Amino acid sequence: MSLNLVMLGPPGAGKGTQADRLAAARGIPKISTGDMLREAVKAGTEIGLRAKVVMDRGELVSDEVIIGVVRERLDKADARHGFILDGFPRTVAQARALDKLMDGRDPLVVVDIIVPEADLVERLTSRLVCEDCGTNAEGVLRSAIATTRCVRCGGRLKQRSDDNEAVVIERLKVYRRDTQPLVDYYRSRPTFRAVNGAQAMDRVYADLAEAVDSAASGGALGGAVR
Numbered sequence: 001m002s003l004n005l006v007m008l009g010p011p012g013a014g015k016g017t018q019a020d021r022l023a024a025a026r027g028i029p030k031i032s033t034g035d036m037l038r039e040a041v042k043a044g045t046e047i048g049l050r051a052k053v054v055m056d057r058g059e060l061v062s063d064e065v066i067i068g069v070v071r072e073r074l075d076k077a078d079a080r081h082g083f084i085l086d087g088f089p090r091t092v093a094q095a096r097a098l099d100k101l102m103d104g105r106d107p108l109v110v111v112d113i114i115v116p117e118a119d120l121v122e123r124l125t126s127r128l129v130c131e132d133c134g135t136n137a138e139g140v141l142r143s144a145i146a147t148t149r150c151v152r153c154g155g156r157l158k159q160r161s162d163d164n165e166a167v168v169i170e171r172l173k174v175y176r177r178d179t180q181p182l183v184d185y186y187r188s189r190p191t192f193r194a195v196n197g198a199q200a201m202d203r204v205y206a207d208l209a210e211a212v213d214s215a216a217s218g219g220a221l222g223g224a225v226r
């Protein structure tokens with residue numbers, strides 16, 4: 001059975017970091033729509049040029065565009081035997097489209113990472129990422145930005161252009177309005193789980209791995225915060 005995982009949770013919940021680790025452990029691709037859009041911005045493609053304006057405001061790229069991007073990505077050979085989606089779906093329309101894309105595949109496992117909103121602004125405005133590969137630089141202070149390199153690729157560190165306070169507040173508002181309703185969309189499924197994201201990273205990972213395994217094997221603990 002393939003693991004077809006959706007990571008839900010607000011910006012700053014740690015989805016990307018946890019998804020990276022789980023993807024490496026399970027040998028399946030992490031598919032981050034935010035990373036794909038940032039790559040398109042860097043490459044200067046038409047989608048990238050249009051997305052940049054929207055991303056810098058903290059708003060969402062249109063459902064039509066992002067669904068097209070994900071459809072193409074899921075068709076690639078490496079995603080046929082499982083994948084981890086990070087940052088998609090973000091609206092109910094995207095979730096419906098994803099359900100259609102799952103025709104003939106194993107059912108989605110959905111894990112919601114829960115973090116109190118009060119922690120998120122601080123996490124996002126203080127985080128640093130690699131300029132080249134986008135990996136989060138865990139535990140690196142702003143004062144060490146010039147002297148620390150990315151642990152994955154050795155690239156320089158920077159603050160993401162949408163991680164300043166004004167844009168973060170808008171992103172959290174957009175999350176509450178457009179993305180939080182997805183929890184209700186998925187909650188009744190036997191493959192839905194919630195994980196407490198306000199713990200040490202290794203603890204969150206252990207809970208995530210356990211939640212994924214219990215959901216994938218058809219456990220009946222749907223919705224319990226573990």
Ligand code: AMP
Nearest residue numbers: 033034054055059060061066087088090
């Ligand atoms: P992220 O890296 O997931 O925080 O995404 C960064 C930005 O990319 C978001 O604030 C949106 O502007 C855009 N974005 C990423 N994923 C999606 C999506 N599924 N739907 C619409 N916009 C998205």
